[in-house]
Structure formats: structure tokens, C-alpha cells
Amino acid sequence: MSATLIITNDFPPRPGGIQAFVHELATRRPAGSVVVYCSNPGRRWGDPTAFDVRQPFPVIRENTSVLLPTPGVLRRARRIARLEGCDSVLFGAAAPLGLMTEGMRRAGVERVVALTHGHETGWSALPGTRQALRRVGDQVDVLTYLGDYTRERVARAVSPAAAARMRCLAPGVDTDRFRPDAGGDEIRERHGLGGRPVVVCVSRLVPRKGQDTLIRAWPRVLADIPGAVLLLVGEGPYRRRLRALAARHGVEDSVVITGSVPSAELPAHYAAGDVFAMPCRTRNGGLDVEGLGIVYLEASATGLPVVAGDSGGAPDTVVEEETGLVVDGHWPGPTARALIRLLGDTTTATEMGERGRAWVERAWTWDVVSRRLDDLLTGA
Known part of the structure; x- marks a missing residue:
């Protein structure tokens, strides 16, 4: 079975909508098909180790509060991909981690998908970060967008070819949990x-x-x-x-x-x-x-x-x-x-x-x- 390496700064127990989104995507993948490589928020929001051992997939945390596309982070991500047999990568947020795409392909990764959120619309508005976002768009196979607004903002910042490869992927809702008689x-x-x-x-x-x-x-x-x-x-x-x-x-x-x-x-x-x-x-x-x-x-x-x-x-x-x-x-x-x-x-x-x-x-x-x-x- 092929496996996906999720590389992200946005992951529980750190709270937030993006964190919940990435976590749900991971938990709903087929058993044995996902590995998460993420930052370590410390104990501010609870014990990450205790959280990690409850997950139905491996969680590997870097000893830093923020993952950046540095040579060290790239080396470890490539090593994880090889050891776990990952042929695809999902970046929890396109900016800035998507800049590691070309390096991940050299580790045998065949398919790369990068999520965009409100954060990337901010990157699209500033000259320096807009150029970085354009590089990410050219390197990955798919940039996702949440809805019409984020699609239009991000598409203006990336190349026409990258914009044509953009696809919608927004969070879902558990309608069994969220229902009128919920207490x-x-x-x-x-x-x-x-x-x-x-x-x-x-x-x-x-x-x-x-x-x-x-x-x-x-x-x-x-x-x-x-x-x-x-x-x-x-x-x-x-x-x-x-x-x-x-x-x-x-x-x-x-x-x-x-x-x-x-x-x-x-x-x-x-x-x-x-x-x-x-x-x-x-x-x-x-x-x-x-x-x-x-x-x-x-x-x-x-x-x-x-x-x-x-x-x-x-x-x-x-x-x-x-x-x-x-x-x-x-x-x-x-x-x-x-x-x-x-x-x-x-x-x-x-x-x-x-x-x-x-x-x-x-x-x-x-x-x-x-x-x-x-x-x-x-x-x-």
C-alpha cells in the first residue's frame, strides 16, 4: 500500500481550525497509509506525546515550535519518507513548507499536494512572499483552496499553469456530532x-x-x-x-x-x-x-x-x-x-x-x- 507523509506546523494538541482540518484528514486516511511529521508546541496545550500515542498513525515531532524549510528539516523529512515508503506528500500549509517539494521528489516522492488557507492569501499580497508562493505553486502537483475567495487571491499570485492545477479542498463537518439534539x-x-x-x-x-x-x-x-x-x-x-x-x-x-x-x-x-x-x-x-x-x-x-x-x-x-x-x-x-x-x-x-x-x-x-x-x- 502506498503511504502519504503529512508535513505540517498545524497539528493538535495545538488548537485551531487548520490543526483540526489536518488532523481529520490524517485520521480518515486508510489504516497504515499515513505518517505525520510536525513541529512540537511544547506543553502549552497539553502533553503532545500523550496525544501522539493515541493516534492510529505514527507522529514524528521535530524539537522546535515551528518547522521551516531548512536543510535539516528537509533531510529528516526525506529520511522519514524513505523509511516509511511514502510516495506522496501533503503539506498542511503550502507556505513556507511547500518550498521543500523538489527536495522531497529526490527522496522518491511522486505526488505532492499543498493546502492553502487564509494564511496564503496574506502571502499573496506582499512582493517577497508572493514570489515564494509562486515557487511553491510551480513545484507541487496541486494547490488546494478553501473557496472562491482563497482561489482568486492565490491564483493571482501563482503562475497560470499552477492556477490551472488548483483544486478545492475545504474542511468537512461531522454531522453525527453536530446536530440539533446535541445537548x-x-x-x-x-x-x-x-x-x-x-x-x-x-x-x-x-x-x-x-x-x-x-x-x-x-x-x-x-x-x-x-x-x-x-x-x-x-x-x-x-x-x-x-x-x-x-x-x-x-x-x-x-x-x-x-x-x-x-x-x-x-x-x-x-x-x-x-x-x-x-x-x-x-x-x-x-x-x-x-x-x-x-x-x-x-x-x-x-x-x-x-x-x-x-x-x-x-x-x-x-x-x-x-x-x-x-x-x-x-x-x-x-x-x-x-x-x-x-x-x-x-x-x-x-x-x-x-x-x-x-x-x-x-x-x-x-x-x-x-x-x-x-x-x-x-x-x-
């Missing part, structure tokens, strides 16, 4: 929410995600939907500022910040909401952008209507007016109006949630994603 009542009871209208946001607490926009919109929401609660699920450096912002707007009693929650409890936290909202926005002149936003699809699978920001690829996760609404996340007014509409019209909200789950079941499951990856790795 939302327990979360409501835990936080004393009762039967109050709840808007839930699941994300890291960082400026791009737009939790501050939700809080600034909240006084307007409460004026129309008295008793509503904003449930912010996640942890991050923005937490203290969000707390202060809620106090400044006089809504701290109706804003609940849960902090980090175990992965096993995420579906229940989605299910505790009536509407999902994350009004993300692009920052830093386009360098800080939402690549896709798997949380919107997980919310849709849970049966919630979604309110998404218009940053980067986030709109690719919403069928406008069918599964949710897209707003400008820089301003509280559009977000407030969207939330008031969905909280105040339960029939429309329910129908959007039902259509969203049906869409995810049809187009965004991990089975679909796994088949796509198999085709890319085999050249089908």
Missing part, C-alpha cells in the same frame, strides 16, 4: 439561560472574529428582544477587552463568556443557541482575513441560522437568505438588524437552520472531503 439544554442550565433567546458565537477571542461587534450591537438587540443572551464560547487575548466593552455598554448581565471548552462539548454549545453569529472582518490591509470559517458550517449542521461577516471566504459558508445572512462586521448596525430579524422571526430562523443542515449533509461532510483528498493524492 443544548444542559449548556443552558449550566449558565442559567433557561428559555431566553440565545445568540451563540464559537471562536477564539481575537479582534478579527468580531465578538466586539456583537457586544456593540447588543444594546440595540435587547431593545427589540428583551431578555436575549449573548453566549461567547472560546478563549483568547481579547477576553479582558470584551468584558470591559460589555460593562461600558451596560450589557454585562446578558453576555456570557464561557472560556475554553472541551472539544467534546462544542456541539452542545452550538445547540444551546437560537442563532449563530460571528461577524468577522478583514484587518491589517487584507493580511488578517478569514480563510473560510468552519464554525458557520458546524452551526448549520446543528440546525442554526447563521450570521457571518463578509471577511475573505466566510461568505462561501452561507447561502444568502437561505441558510443565513452575511453582514459587514466592522459596524454594529448591520449585525444588530440581522440578529433582531432572526430572533424575532422564529419561522424564518427555523427554516434557515433546516436548509443549512441539509446543505451541509449534501456538500460538506468528511466523507466527501476524504474522497476528494484521495483523488488529489492519487492523481485521479
Whole structure:
């Protein structure tokens, strides 16, 4: 059986959407057909060794927090590929590790696929990194993209030949985990929410995600939907500022910040909401952008209507007016109006949630994603 070497900086126990994406791709490969070579985040997010021994495939960690395409890293990657009989390589992120492609081919690797995310769209915007991304595109067999936004941005940076070889590969959703009856009542009871209208946001607490926009919109929401609660699920450096912002707007009693929650409890936290909202926005002149936003699809699978920001690829996760609404996340007014509409019209909200789950079941499951990856790795 042929094997694939996954080379990545993005791997659990380090948290994040890309980490979860790469891990799911690895776990869904056939038994005995994958090896992971990755960086070592240390014990900040738990013991990586304890995590690694639970995986159904070998995980080899370099003793560094970041893998770079250095001669030493390339030598070890080539040695692993030879010892494990790997004839294909999957780079968890094209930039910068994809620059090792030619060296990996000299180790007998026949097929190379490199994933792109929001990170690579940032590389495509700057002259020096754009040239490096163009080199990666010329060397690999396939650059993947998450959706229309990332495809257009990356395609402008790479050669026409590389752009023609780009293929879509976005994260999937486990619809058995993320479902309407995932245990939302327990979360409501835990936080004393009762039967109050709840808007839930699941994300890291960082400026791009737009939790501050939700809080600034909240006084307007409460004026129309008295008793509503904003449930912010996640942890991050923005937490203290969000707390202060809620106090400044006089809504701290109706804003609940849960902090980090175990992965096993995420579906229940989605299910505790009536509407999902994350009004993300692009920052830093386009360098800080939402690549896709798997949380919107997980919310849709849970049966919630979604309110998404218009940053980067986030709109690719919403069928406008069918599964949710897209707003400008820089301003509280559009977000407030969207939330008031969905909280105040339960029939429309329910129908959007039902259509969203049906869409995810049809187009965004991990089975679909796994088949796509198999085709890319085999050249089908």
C-alpha cells in the first residue's frame, strides 16, 4: 500500500481550525497509509506525546515550535519518507513548507499536494512572499483552496499553469456530532439561560472574529428582544477587552463568556443557541482575513441560522437568505438588524437552520472531503 507523509506546523494538541482540518484528514486516511511529521508546541496545550500515542498513525515531532524549510528539516523529512515508503506528500500549509517539494521528489516522492488557507492569501499580497508562493505553486502537483475567495487571491499570485492545477479542498463537518439534539439544554442550565433567546458565537477571542461587534450591537438587540443572551464560547487575548466593552455598554448581565471548552462539548454549545453569529472582518490591509470559517458550517449542521461577516471566504459558508445572512462586521448596525430579524422571526430562523443542515449533509461532510483528498493524492 502506498503511504502519504503529512508535513505540517498545524497539528493538535495545538488548537485551531487548520490543526483540526489536518488532523481529520490524517485520521480518515486508510489504516497504515499515513505518517505525520510536525513541529512540537511544547506543553502549552497539553502533553503532545500523550496525544501522539493515541493516534492510529505514527507522529514524528521535530524539537522546535515551528518547522521551516531548512536543510535539516528537509533531510529528516526525506529520511522519514524513505523509511516509511511514502510516495506522496501533503503539506498542511503550502507556505513556507511547500518550498521543500523538489527536495522531497529526490527522496522518491511522486505526488505532492499543498493546502492553502487564509494564511496564503496574506502571502499573496506582499512582493517577497508572493514570489515564494509562486515557487511553491510551480513545484507541487496541486494547490488546494478553501473557496472562491482563497482561489482568486492565490491564483493571482501563482503562475497560470499552477492556477490551472488548483483544486478545492475545504474542511468537512461531522454531522453525527453536530446536530440539533446535541445537548443544548444542559449548556443552558449550566449558565442559567433557561428559555431566553440565545445568540451563540464559537471562536477564539481575537479582534478579527468580531465578538466586539456583537457586544456593540447588543444594546440595540435587547431593545427589540428583551431578555436575549449573548453566549461567547472560546478563549483568547481579547477576553479582558470584551468584558470591559460589555460593562461600558451596560450589557454585562446578558453576555456570557464561557472560556475554553472541551472539544467534546462544542456541539452542545452550538445547540444551546437560537442563532449563530460571528461577524468577522478583514484587518491589517487584507493580511488578517478569514480563510473560510468552519464554525458557520458546524452551526448549520446543528440546525442554526447563521450570521457571518463578509471577511475573505466566510461568505462561501452561507447561502444568502437561505441558510443565513452575511453582514459587514466592522459596524454594529448591520449585525444588530440581522440578529433582531432572526430572533424575532422564529419561522424564518427555523427554516434557515433546516436548509443549512441539509446543505451541509449534501456538500460538506468528511466523507466527501476524504474522497476528494484521495483523488488529489492519487492523481485521479
